[in-house]
Amino acid sequence: MFNLLYMDCRRLFRSRGLYILLGVTVGLLFVLNLLVAGVSDPAFLEAMQQQGAEIDEIDRQMAREIRSMSQLTFAQECLGSGFLLIMSGIGMTLFASSDFSSGYIKNICFARPCRRNYVFSKALLAGIYSGILTVVGVLTALGSPFLLGLHLKADSLLHIAQYMFWMWLPHWAFALMALALVVLTGNTTMGIILAVLSGGGVTAALLQPLCQLLHWPPLEQYLLSSMERQCIPLLDAQQMGMILACAAGWSAVYLAGSLLAMKKRDI
Numbered sequence: 001m002f003n004l005l006y007m008d009c010r011r012l013f014r015s016r017g018l019y020i021l022l023g024v025t026v027g028l029l030f031v032l033n034l035l036v037a038g039v040s041d042p043a044f045l046e047a048m049q050q051q052g053a054e055i056d057e058i059d060r061q062m063a064r065e066i067r068s069m070s071q072l073t074f075a076q077e078c079l080g081s082g083f084l085l086i087m088s089g090i091g092m093t094l095f096a097s098s099d100f101s102s103g104y105i106k107n108i109c110f111a112r113p114c115r116r117n118y119v120f121s122k123a124l125l126a127g128i129y130s131g132i133l134t135v136v137g138v139l140t141a142l143g144s145p146f147l148l149g150l151h152l153k154a155d156s157l158l159h160i161a162q163y164m165f166w167m168w169l170p171h172w173a174f175a176l177m178a179l180a181l182v183v184l185t186g187n188t189t190m191g192i193i194l195a196v197l198s199g200g201g202v203t204a205a206l207l208q209p210l211c212q213l214l215h216w217p218p219l220e221q222y223l224l225s226s227m228e229r230q231c232i233p234l235l236d237a238q239q240m241g242m243i244l245a246c247a248a249g250w251s252a253v254y255l256a257g258s259l260l261a262m263k264k265r266d267i
Helices: 002-014 016-039 042-050 057-067 071-079 083-102 104-111 115-147 157-185 188-199 202-213 224-229 237-264
Strands: none
Touching: 002 115, 016 057, 016 071, 016 083, 016 115, 071 083, 071 115, 071 157, 083 115, 083 157, 083 188, 083 224, 115 157, 115 237, 157 188, 157 224, 157 237, 188 202, 188 224, 202 224, 224 237
16 A cells, blocks of 8 residues: 555656646736735735725724734635635646556556555555645735735744644545545536636535524534635634534545445446
8 A cells, every 4th residue: 555655746746737837826826915915015005996986984993904814814814715625626636647648557457456446556546646736826915915015913833824724634635535536426517617616615605504494403514625714713612523523524424435335436
């Protein structure tokens, strides 16, 4: 299994796809921070008002709130929309589906008939990829405001590391979902569409009224997209337990689905 993981890591770091996805992540987050920095600048608001834009007290209050945020609170405002979840799902979908489109899976399953090792090595690779994406995304969200002249309250390195860890867990589980979809269907397009819909919160938005209609508990709070939004900078024990339980539960479901689909699939 670890030999397969080593080969996958070499392929991952040598592929242009990884660096393209990381570049897109950094670029989009920087543009988002650029817009937020402009909105929080009083001089920019005054200039917009002189140009005829309607700037009221609510806009000025929002600008003051942004300037008074801590670094991690600002990062959560940028990352809590599910953007990194989407990038985790897309990246894992593209990498795993390349095994089937290139014929690599046939060679691996012929040389190493135990398909369970293939699934576990891909699961560990999903953790590595999602970890890299999480670190890059958080560091970009923390560093961009400083480069744009937006000076926020500094957080300790320990709090930043804790925030990265609890953000990483739902991203890893979400990457395992993408792996399960690829193993089950072998379809790249379907995996990307589902990653965008689920990571963007569409499934949670659809599940919420359904639960209300059927008088069920609010099940949407246990989805991975909801878990990412709960990764506030300073979590209490209950929130940590919720994130850990949901990430572990969904990971177990997706791993079991991948193992079952891989066992029955005709390679």
